[in-house]
Amino acid sequence: MCCYMLYTSRYKKELLEKLEELEQEEEMANEIEVRQIGSIYEVACLMEDTKEFCDEQLAHVMSDLVQKQVISRVCITYLKSKEELRHIDKRDIMNAFMNNNYLSRQEGFSSFTYYLLYVPILQEIKKTSIFNIEGWIQFRTQKYQILLSDLLEQFVLDYSMKKEVVTFIKLMRDMSILSVPLEEILHLIYNTEGAPQLYNKDMKNMTGFYIGQYCKELLLDSTLTREDYILHILISISPKQLIIHQRAKAREQQFLKTLEIIFDDNINYCKGCMWCSN
Structure with a gap:
């Protein structure tokens, strides 16, 4: 039997909760006795183990x-x-x-x-x-x-x-919204490596075309990633609806959070389709 004396004036509740968690998780038969000495709580803790x-x-x-x-x-x-x-x-x-x-x-x-x-x-x-x-x-x-x-x-x-x-x-994006969206719908689909790709409403892969059209100057910057290009494209096109497939495959989950912040209600997550199955 091991005996410990613990003292606190502010954290009695938190201490007792932690000791109770320990007793349950480790299946220990502990004995706890609390007494108050002025503004101080004295917690006597008896533990049965080595x-x-x-x-x-x-x-x-x-x-x-x-x-x-x-x-x-x-x-x-x-x-x-x-x-x-x-x-x-x-x-x-x-x-x-x-x-x-x-x-x-x-x-x-x-x-x-x-x-x-x-x-x-x-x-x-x-x-x-x-x-x-x-x-x-x-x-x-x-x-x-x-x-x-x-x-x-x-x-x-x-x-x-x-x-x-x-x-x-x-x-x-707000400035872009003032103009007519260049696409009503875009699909963001992740490949097996977790890289994002953009498809149009007819489910045609437009990633290479869009990068060539909107990211020519960005390609000179070796520090930028595929996600940076995709974000720039989406801001430029500002689709009315962005449907994201296979989100679990994304290699950069923070990128999806950024898209949610920027595009807000324009984003929908696919709950299952042939592209998600494949």
């Missing part, structure tokens, strides 16, 4: 909890200083950054989370069997917070740049 196993499992739990709270804290602090960002942008950035950087123990570790959080927490638990969550966040995560701040700064720059590009592309 000390090595219990230390590792509890370190995972504490690392999960600390990781999530630190990422949230860094985001809130940094985004408060960005007065130029709208509230909705701050919310989107925080949600996306949390999703990109928080990995639970079930999902695995990033390397710097492993070395800057999990390993030191495991060493502390092995040595003392006592863990203070707020104390650890306040005094033992400085390097982790610095790395997160650097990642977040670049993330915000990328987000702003992507938004500006999408806004510009939408403007180009």
Whole structure:
């Protein structure tokens, strides 16, 4: 039987939820006792297994909890200083950054989370069997917070740049919509390699023809991809309806998300046809 004393003033609910998850996933017979000492909650945790196993499992739990709270804290602090960002942008950035950087123990570790959080927490638990969550966040995560701040700064720059590009592309599309669409319907079909191809309403492959007609200057830029050409063609033609087939085969799923942002209601996904079957 291994006994651990855990302390927190703000994260009792999250801690108990994590301990319950651990008990269910590892089928451990744990005993939890909570008592309040002023503003502090003392959580006594008894685990039935070898000390090595219990230390590792509890370190995972504490690392999960600390990781999530630190990422949230860094985001809130940094985004408060960005007065130029709208509230909705701050919310989107925080949600996306949390999703990109928080990995639970079930999902695995990033390397710097492993070395800057999990390993030191495991060493502390092995040595003392006592863990203070707020104390650890306040005094033992400085390097982790610095790395997160650097990642977040670049993330915000990328987000702003992507938004500006999408806004510009939408403007180009809106200007194109003012004129008569060059095609009523276009089909976007993925080949076996996951490359996008454009077909007209008669299901004739027009990819090569369109690239030659609309992308002559772009062909000189070796950094551009097939997806870049297709996007340029679609903006130029601005079809009333774009039907996308075999989306699961797409080698660049982000490209489809970009199309959804730009063309919005003009996009339909095929739910099954002879082209999808083939």
